[in-house]
Amino acid sequence: MSKIRPLSRVASVFTTPRAPEDFLWLVNPLSSARQLRGIVTAVVPETPDSATIHFRPGRGWQAHQAGQYARIGVEIDGVRHWRSYSLSAPSGADPAITVTANGKVSETLVRRTRPGHVLFLAPPQGDFVLPEHPRPLLMLTAGSGLTPVMSMVRTLVGRRRDADVVLVHSSRTLDDALFREELAALGDEHPGLRVVHWVTSDRGRIDLTRTDDLDTVVPDWKGRAAYVCGPPEMLDAATALWQSSNVPDQLSVERFAAVLLDGAGGQGGLVTFETSDREVEVDGSTPLLEAGEDAGVVMPSGCRMGICQSCLIPLLAGQVRDLRTGEVHGDEGQLIQTCISAAAGPVHLEI
Template sequence: MTHRLAPLFEGHTDVQADIDGRPADTADHATETRRLVASYHPRRLTLTVSEVITETVSSATFRLRSPDGADLPPFLAGQYVSVFADGTNRPYALSSSPATLDHWDLTVRRVPGGRISNHLIDTLAVGDPLTTSGPMGVFHYNPLFHGDNLVFLAGGSGVVPAISMIRDIVDNGLDRRLHLIYGSRTPDDVIFHEELDALAADHPNIRVDHIMAEPGNGWAGPTGLLTASLIKTLAGPLDGRMVYVCGPQALYPYALQQLEELGHPRRRIRFEANGAPADPTRQAHWPADTDPDTEVTVTAGGTSFRTRRGRPLLDALEDQGVRPEAACRSGECGLCRVRVLKGTVHTAEEAQLRLSDERFGYTHSCVAYPVTDLDLDL
């Protein structure tokens, strides 16, 4: 069928005749497109643990490979995958280099009372299967906006995305500088200690400074907290450099305060999403006189149950066997988005909602807390 505007163009008759004379295209392009998209962005992968590397007394790296030996999907240094285990999931940053895709490395640090970190470290062994999502997340280098002179403030296991970024620079010979300032409790707690120091010694565009909260005897480096004064001493004038921050939740507001004291603009600071708030009642918009330990009734997915006001909706749903799709558990990815049909929730500051979500009643269940009885649409 000739489009009604075609006659307006010179030579359209010859072009149309050429099109009409071609053999019919019977290829299933939709299926091929879906296959290609799935290879880069799989919802689930069942991988095999090929090696377990003890990093410190409280952390380990699990090397994951495809059972058939195929390369794994590509990722950007700083991204994470969601690990599915024990009826729930948790995000863990990839510590390996994007230059090598025959395996992924997941480095996990034990969290006291942590459901999945302890489960993985205590039970996962060579040969075991592990289900993950594909790579995701926005905590990675952006060549258009981040510049080529970077600072990374890390605390504890927050060094994991930093080592991936450093390995990326080294393995791919990137014309990029990165200064890692890494705070740990003691020298024995430093993850990748020897490798970080070796990479910094061998590559002038990589610099690593360690800071110890409890240095003990024999430590000659910086000690204490990552203050504005110490950042300035180690990194020099920030001059608008992009600063990445990753570590325990308490590091984020503290690091922001120190960087603001140095006059560093907020738009030049990148925070890694790192879980639901430890205490949602400390947020300014938590409803007054609402006791987080009292219970309400939640109705969702054909079931009703009681749960504490101070417990994230996603956790409460999973306890009842109702498992919405989820990944970051930090309010960022939006996969656990649910609609509140009736009732009120406290949506934490961490939630990165769409502009229309408040109007239509949507929230991210991983960082939403039931203030009243709720009816949910999953």
């Protein structure tokens, strides 16, 4: 270390105002003292509108637990956009995300990402993870909600021959079902994994307002630790069903978005990002986090649903509306959760 520091000081003469390490990415795209990065190693199509993107993270990445997610940054037209994606690779392996083309960032990842491209990363997080001790499991998923559960399945069946897992996955057609061939092969290889495809075009949506469908497909569902991931209405119904069945502690749910109040939007207004010298006119239903990202402001964020507090930014002036409750609030200097807050008139933020 005593030799490196003088060399760094000498190099800084030629790189000022940048630090020497800022130029290491020209040689090694994963080298950065300021921003964790990953390099794409493979892009595997899953369906016509989805793909799994494998990447090798640089130094500073924390190994993920099965079921966790990570924030992924992508530069589009010179602007860095961040979104959270569940990690679909098993724990202990290099990470991967499985993305469905729905929205600007997801479209870019699915349609344009190639091996060798660089992704910006934040460390894995989330508590939608496997139980500490072995026990029978029920995985109930729909659409892209299968992604974090697939990480769990891949982790379990590869390490525990006594795994007891029932996976019920809902999709519009069999062709729309993610990982269908791999799940079939895993089910054949591991007798402790039973996969049930619930095709909504044939059977309609699985009914979680009562127990009939679950009783038929998984008769012992009340005795299993349940993991549910899918659309908000599915999660709401599952939460109510497990509660009414007196087994709420058996249920874990993963939400991809905050639960917002219907009609919570208001007048909106001009949002000024003071430090970034940006301003944008937004409606009353757009979270300030999304407004900032769309304006090219590097916004802190984490869960993007009002839980982790990673997106807090000081409010300099104006008022905001909590999109979950409709409450309007705001005092100078108050820390605002930008992922679940929208402008209620002109707003100035310290970022």
